[in-house]
Amino acid sequence: MLLKVRNLSKSFQNGTKAIEDLSFDIPAGKITTFLGFNGAGKTTSLKIILNLLLPDEGKIYFENKLLKNDFTPLLKQTGVVLESARNMFYALTPMENFIYWGAQRGLNKKVARKNGLELLEKFDLLSKKDTVIFELSRGMQQIITICCALISKPKFLVLDEPTLGLDIEAVETVERILKTLASEGVAILLTTHELAFAQRIADQILLIKKGRLIYSGSKADCLDKFNQEKFITVQFSQALSNNQRAVLESIAKIISINNTTYQLILSNRKNLSHLLKFLTQFKLMDLKTKNKGLNEVVDFYMKGKNEDGSIKSGISA
Numbered sequence: 001m002l003l004k005v006r007n008l009s010k011s012f013q014n015g016t017k018a019i020e021d022l023s024f025d026i027p028a029g030k031i032t033t034f035l036g037f038n039g040a041g042k043t044t045s046l047k048i049i050l051n052l053l054l055p056d057e058g059k060i061y062f063e064n065k066l067l068k069n070d071f072t073p074l075l076k077q078t079g080v081v082l083e084s085a086r087n088m089f090y091a092l093t094p095m096e097n098f099i100y101w102g103a104q105r106g107l108n109k110k111v112a113r114k115n116g117l118e119l120l121e122k123f124d125l126l127s128k129k130d131t132v133i134f135e136l137s138r139g140m141q142q143i144i145t146i147c148c149a150l151i152s153k154p155k156f157l158v159l160d161e162p163t164l165g166l167d168i169e170a171v172e173t174v175e176r177i178l179k180t181l182a183s184e185g186v187a188i189l190l191t192t193h194e195l196a197f198a199q200r201i202a203d204q205i206l207l208i209k210k211g212r213l214i215y216s217g218s219k220a221d222c223l224d225k226f227n228q229e230k231f232i233t234v235q236f237s238q239a240l241s242n243n244q245r246a247v248l249e250s251i252a253k254i255i256s257i258n259n260t261t262y263q264l265i266l267s268n269r270k271n272l273s274h275l276l277k278f279l280t281q282f283k284l285m286d287l288k289t290k291n292k293g294l295n296e297v298v299d300f301y302m303k304g305k306n307e308d309g310s311i312k313s314g315i316s317a
């Protein structure tokens with residue numbers, strides 16, 4: 001495991017308990033997405049990991065070594081993109097920024113230039129190497145920010161709200177870049193409020209509520225467990241008889257009927273073949289199934305409700 005966080009807690013002087021007893025792992029080659037409402041404790045956690053803030057309690061292990069007072073082994077291998085404009089010098093070109101940020105990381109000009117050129121080429125921005133940052137689009141600026149964070153080829157990349165203010169195309173580019181980096185073995189930890197982006201990009205999810213971790217695990221497991229119940233909408237060509245309805249009800253729960261359209265919940269996947277067999281005797285006008293996404297998962301945990309407003313399914317955190 002690249003990074004292990006154990007029992008992290010932090011309160012501020014004004015009495016705010018920002019995080020409490022957080023434990024999680026950040027593996028290499030995966031994108032871990034930190035989700036939670038404003039004030040949940042995401043930035044505080046990132047700051048502690050980056051040694052910008054001291055925890056009251058807790059331990060951090062990097063490559064299985066406990067970091068005590070010296071975070072250098074972690075910081076040397078970490079690139080950071082914070083949610084602000086302070087990641088770059090806007091009056092300088094990408095190449096000048098690479099040389100500056102490279103020097104901060106102990107790289108000489110030649111190596112910084114070489115690494116910078118490689119990154120620009122990889123992310124299709126070679127033609128902008130000598131354009132001042134001010135003159136680049138917001139999306140390009142964000143890519144250059146990520147390149148600056150990657151200048152010394154770190155194993156770990158931390159990004160706070162990397163898609164904030166970006167248009168769809170730029171979000172897609174950031175997504176492609178982060179997925180490429182993860183496939184090359186970089187461990188990525190990012191915060192985001194954009195759940196559709198998180199759903200596309202996350203391998204792992206950390207869900208934090210009022211400073212406490214309420215879900216930690218793979219996105220696939222999380223969605224799979226959450227989708228044990230299948231939501232199915234069937235439109236028949238004509239209304240069902242009472243008998244037919246009773247048979248349908250013995251297979252799936254009918255949650256609403258609108259003319260010939262039935263909304264069903266199938267809580268047991270074994271009943272799927274029974275349902276399909278039942279449906280083959282009818283002329284169907286439409287059939288839809290809907291999987292719950294991360295937005296429903298977050299709603300369930302954060303607001304305590306699920307799709308139909310009740311709390312009756314989900315996973316235990």
Ligand SMILES: Nc1ncnc2c1ncn2[C@@H]1O[C@H](COP(=O)(O)OP(=O)(O)OP(=O)(O)O)[C@@H](O)[C@H]1O
Binds near residue numbers: 040042043044045
């Ligand atoms: N320096 C500080 N002094 C006092 N309280 C703070 C300080 N920094 C953060 N907090 C409080 O700690 C809690 C967690 O804040 P944090 O910034 O970590 O949340 P967040 O999840 O990153 O929120 P956002 O999504 O808005 O960035 C909040 O209640 C916040 O007001």
